[in-house]
Amino acid sequence: MLSRVAPWLASRNETAPDGLTVRILEGADTAQLRALALEDPVANVFILSQLGSHGSASPTAAGARIFGVFDGGALLGACWAGANLVPVQLDPGLAPYIAQAVHRAGRRYASIFGPAEPVLALHAALEPHGHLAHEVRAEQPLMTISGEPDIPANPHLGFGDMADFELILPACAAMFEEEVGYSPFLGGEDFYSRRVAGLIRQGHSLVHIDGGRVLFKAELGAVTPDVSQVQGVWLNPAIRGQGLSAGYMAAVVKLAQTFAPITSLYVNHYNLRARASYERVGFQQLGTFATVLY
Template sequence: MDGQDTAALKSLAQQDPVANVFILAHLRAVGTAAPTSGGAGIIGVFDDGVLVGACWAGANLVPVQLDPALAGAVAGAANRSGRRYASAFGPAPAVLAIYAELLELGHRAHEVREDQPLMIIDGPPSVEPNPGLGLGSLADFDRILPACAAMFEEEVGYSPYLGGREFYSRRVEGLIRQGHSLVHLNEAQEVVFKAELGAVTSEVTQVQGVWMNPLFRGKGLSSGYMSAVVEHAQKVAPITSLYVNGFNVRARSTYERVGFRQVGTFATVLF
C-alpha cells in the first residue's frame, strides 16, 4: 500500500478501534500508509478497487479487519517479501489463518498462543489506584531498561538484546520521552512495578509490558498498580485495553478485579 491508500486504511481500521489500535497509532504517528524508511509496509487486499483487509508487515505481522479467507493472499505476499518476522499478533481467527498458510510455506513457529483475551475498561477502576505509580523519567533509564528487558524475556523466552541492544533501548527511551512509560521506584530506587502504553490513539490506549519485580510478587499489589495504570491511561484516551495469555489465570483475575472485561480474543504466533 502507499500514501493514496491512507484514508481507506484508516476507515477500515476504525471499524474496530480497539482491535486495530496498533495500526491506528501508526497512522496517527506517521500520517501515511506508505512504507516506512526501514522497509516495513502494509499489505492490502482489494476487491474491485475497494480495500477489504490489510496486514502490517514489519518486524511483526498484524492483520487489520482481515477475513481468514484472505489469509492466503497475505501470507503469500509476506513470504515473497523475504523479511523475517518475529511474530504475528492480533485477532485470533486472522492470525491463526495467516500462520496456517505460512506453515505451508515453511515458516514454523516456536510457540503459538491461541487464546489471549482482549480486554477493555472504559470507566473508573474498581480498586483504589496505587499513588506510587508515575511517569518514567530519562533520569531513571538505567533502572527502567533492565526491568523492561526482564519482562520481555519472561514473556517471550529470549532476550530483547538478541542481535543488538540499540534497537530495544531506543524503543524504551522513546516510550519514556512520549510519556508512555509508567513506573514505581521505591526508596531503594528499585523498580517495583512498570507498564507501558504501547499503542495510543485519541480513542484507545493499549497497555503492554506489565511487570512486577519478583521480590514484590504475592503481596496483593498488582490490582492497585493496574488501577493506577488505568487512571494514567484515561488521561490520554477514554478506553484502556490490553490482551493477556489465556493461561495466565492470576493476571486475568487481577484485570477483572480492576474492572476490565473481555471484548474479543487475540492470538500471538512467535517465530
C-alpha cells in the first residue's frame, strides 16, 4: 500500500485516490492512537505523556491538534500539531499527507522533532509550502538507561521549588539561547515563564542551587509510567571543564527513576563531550532523532 502513496495534497476528511484519508483526531480515536504510540514507547514518550495529561486525542484547549492518516478505519500514522510538529509512528511515505494537512491549518511551527526519518520527510514535504528551516539537526542519537547509573550520583541535585523560580527561569533561558541561538522571550516572557513554572510544579524540574546561583539544571520534558525524557540539560559556564556533568546526569537518572524505569534523552551527534558524559553514566543509543528548527 505504501508504494502507492503519491504526494497527494491531503486536507481534512478528503479521500485520496488510493483510499487514504487525513483528518483531525477526536476522542473516539484515543485508543487507536495510544496503541499506535505504544509500538515504541521511548520514541513516542511525548505523545503518550500528552495523552496521559489530557486523556484524549481530541484537540486541546490551547489549540493543539493531532492529524491522523487512515486506511478505512485503521490509523496508520499520526502527527501532533501544536507549537511543534511531532510525528507518531509515521512512515516517511505518508509525510506528504500530513504536510498538506498541517499547512492548510494555517499555523507556523517552531520545530519538528522525533524519529529522524519521518521528521526529515515532513521537513522536505513542508518546504515547498514555504516552511523554510532555520536549522536542520539531522542526526541526534536517542539514548536510554534503565537500572543503576554506572557512576555515583551528585547528591546535591534535587527537585526545583517555586520559591527558586526567579533563579531557575534565567538558567532555563540561558540554556535555550545556547541551544537554539535566540531568546525564548522573543515576543514576550509569559509563555516560556508559564512553561518553566509548570515543570517546577509538576516536580519535573531538577536543579542544584548554591550561593544564589543555579549550578546545574535539567527538566523531565515528557513523562509516562514507562519512560521519562530528559531535556534542557545545562551546566553553569563558571564550573564547566571540571568533569562534573556526568555526576549530575547520574543524579538526573536517579530522580527520573522515581517517575519511570527508563530514562531517555536525545543529543546532537556533534556534541561529543555531552555524548561521552552520557555514555559514562550508562546511556546507550537506541535510535536516531532529528530536529528541524523554524
